[in-house]
Amino acid sequence: MTTHPPTMTKSTAMEGPKTKPISTTRILLYVFIIGFTLVYMAPFFGAIITSLRTQDDITLNGFWSIPTAITFENYPRAWEQGNVNRYLLNSFIITIPALIGTIFLSSLSAFALARYKFPGNQLIYFIYVAGTMLPFQILILPIFLLSNATGLYNTYWSLIVTHVAFQMGFCTFVLRNFMKTLPGEIMDAARIDGASEWGIYWKIVMPLTVPGIAAVATLEFTWIFNDYLWALMLIQDDSLKPVTAGLSTLQGQFITNWPMIVAGALLAALPTLIVFFALQRYFIGGLTLGSGK
Amino acid sequence: MAVTSPPIKTKPKFDFTPYLFLIGPLTLYLVWIIAPMFYSFYLSTTDWDGISPDAKYIGLSNFETLFGSMGKRRTSPFEYALVNNLKWLLTFITIPVAMGLGLAIVLNQNVKGDRFFKMGIFLPQVLSLPVIGLIWAWVYNPRDGFINPLLTSLGLADPPSWLSDKELVIWAVIFAAAWRQIGYIMILYVAGLKNVDIRLLEAAKLDGANAWQSFRHITFPLLAPVTTIVVVISVIDSLRSFDLVWVMTKGGPANASTVLAVLMYIQAFNNYKMGLGAATAVVLFMISLVFIVGYLWRIMKDEMEY
Numbered sequence: 214m215t216t217h218p219p220t221m222t223k224s225t226a227m228e229g230p231k232t233k234p235i236s237t238t239r240i241l242l243y244v245f246i247i248g249f250t251l252v253y254m255a256p257f258f259g260a261i262i263t264s265l266r267t268q269d270d271i272t273l274n275g276f277w278s279i280p281t282a283i284t285f286e287n288y289p290r291a292w293e294q295g296n297v298n299r300y301l302l303n304s305f306i307i308t309i310p311a312l313i314g315t316i317f318l319s320s321l322s323a324f325a326l327a328r329y330k331f332p333g334n335q336l337i338y339f340i341y342v343a344g345t346m347l348p349f350q351i352l353i354l355p356i357f358l359l360s361n362a363t364g365l366y367n368t369y370w371s372l373i374v375t376h377v378a379f380q381m382g383f384c385t386f387v388l389r390n391f392m393k394t395l396p397g398e399i400m401d402a403a404r405i406d407g408a409s410e411w412g413i414y415w416k417i418v419m420p421l422t423v424p425g426i427a428a429v430a431t432l433e434f435t436w437i438f439n440d441y442l443w444a445l446m447l448i449q450d451d452s453l454k455p456v457t458a459g460l461s462t463l464q465g466q467f468i469t470n471w472p473m474i475v476a477g478a479l480l481a482a483l484p485t486l487i488v489f490f491a492l493q494r495y496f497i498g499g500l501t502l503g504s505g506k
Numbered sequence: 507m508a509v510t511s512p513p514i515k516t517k518p519k520f521d522f523t524p525y526l527f528l529i530g531p532l533t534l535y536l537v538w539i540i541a542p543m544f545y546s547f548y549l550s551t552t553d554w555d556g557i558s559p560d561a562k563y564i565g566l567s568n569f570e571t572l573f574g575s576m577g578k579r580r581t582s583p584f585e586y587a588l589v590n591n592l593k594w595l596l597t598f599i600t601i602p603v604a605m606g607l608g609l610a611i612v613l614n615q616n617v618k619g620d621r622f623f624k625m626g627i628f629l630p631q632v633l634s635l636p637v638i639g640l641i642w643a644w645v646y647n648p649r650d651g652f653i654n655p656l657l658t659s660l661g662l663a664d665p666p667s668w669l670s671d672k673e674l675v676i677w678a679v680i681f682a683a684a685w686r687q688i689g690y691i692m693i694l695y696v697a698g699l700k701n702v703d704i705r706l707l708e709a710a711k712l713d714g715a716n717a718w719q720s721f722r723h724i725t726f727p728l729l730a731p732v733t734t735i736v737v738v739i740s741v742i743d744s745l746r747s748f749d750l751v752w753v754m755t756k757g758g759p760a761n762a763s764t765v766l767a768v769l770m771y772i773q774a775f776n777n778y779k780m781g782l783g784a785a786t787a788v789v790l791f792m793i794s795l796v797f798i799v800g801y802l803w804r805i806m807k808d809e810m811e812y
Binding site: 242243245246247249250253254255256257259260263268271272275276277318319321322324325326328329331334335337338339340341342343344346347348349350351352353354355356358359374375377378379381382385410414435438439440441442445456457458460461464469471474475477478479481482485486489493496497500501 | 521523524525530532534535537538541543545546549609612613615617625626627629630636637642644645649650651655659685690693694738742745746748749752753770771774784787788790791794798802805806809810
């Protein structure tokens, strides 16, 4: 399967004995990978190009024409007239407290489940794990009614509370498995030194869990930030909408102006793209942590 | 805050500490996630309209209404939704899984700059579904889009109008969803391949196994745990589909691209049939249960062995 170690590859007639063997299969492999990646990313690049043109130009000549002019105007217009600035701010106002709440509450559960033997441990763990797989459609109507009844409907809090509750299952699952790998002797030693259980959680286990938290937080940031369904269900006022829900308003507002709509969409994607590129390692780590066990 | 256990004396029989840690998160979880789930079951047996103060118990009538609408000459919205969800599910557990695995294996061949390719293919996964939906709505747009002008210039006289064609629309949406999904699966397989011992493959090669044989008999079986996760994730994601359909087509034209979640939204919030909407959600829940129970059972069995 692999052309892995150089010693294993039989050199072909074309190569000198010293040069690294480059077989035709190897060349075909690169041609395939580069071609595939380019085709794969074409919609994305196409969207970027569209956002730099005018609708008139596209209507007249189609996307596959050479742009008559490049314009950066769509971005500031989507930002201000399209209210993307407000929507993005709302996204952060919702995402950051939700993220902190999720991590904090999950770490409490995870600590209890990973570090104590007690009746109900398995059951509670099961409830959390099972909850992560729930199709959220089954929760939509009741949570809609619940946030109406509690007066949270159409406030940031409805989304914050819902995100914390909904993401807690996955976070608890990952953090609990992470905490389980920490050596128990450290805790025992701290206990003998007179540390309180809270102290063990906050001063010993939490600092050791930072790598796990970093991974899960990066992932959760993206998930919460990218939520659309709950925003649609729980927020009515345009002025409170996060950017995912705001995009549909933008779509309605600039109905046939594709450069504008696409520019708005790309602006909306910027925060998660930045987080992904900056914290790639944690991001991928979180994904594999969550699925590894 | 917590009860400290005295180190000298024997431990107390019943320790409240873990419960103190759990009480906050677990309460929220039970109130905001678990109880609502059961409330949906209750709602599905009523005729509640979402406005009037009381709801009447009507047994399984809502389910009879849903399933009774199937098989008629004119396809009912529920039938469209159910079939579309199944198309989505079957596509998701096959094509993106195979492609993700294939890409992972190809990029695992000591490719120079593999990080760059992986990032490119993973990128759509980072974008929110409304962003994906808008980009693809543009891609499919017959006049200003990406595909049709290309097809026309290649000499195709009358390319399909993807999102307004009743036959094609759901496949067009699923294609966009798969575009987002493949990178995710690829990354999971890339991580899985790191655990495949290279020496096993070398040994197989010495024994004269060809590439396909060592994939078939060594790599693929060793990746079985990853494949299980990938399939479970694909099933869950396909049943959760809502966002893309809502952004790209709102379920149209004439319900041709609706899915159970979209149908539920329309029943409950546009037609004021909360009971029927809840019943639709319960059907969805039951379908996912079929796939999830087996997997959950395995996770918990692993736990019991500790």
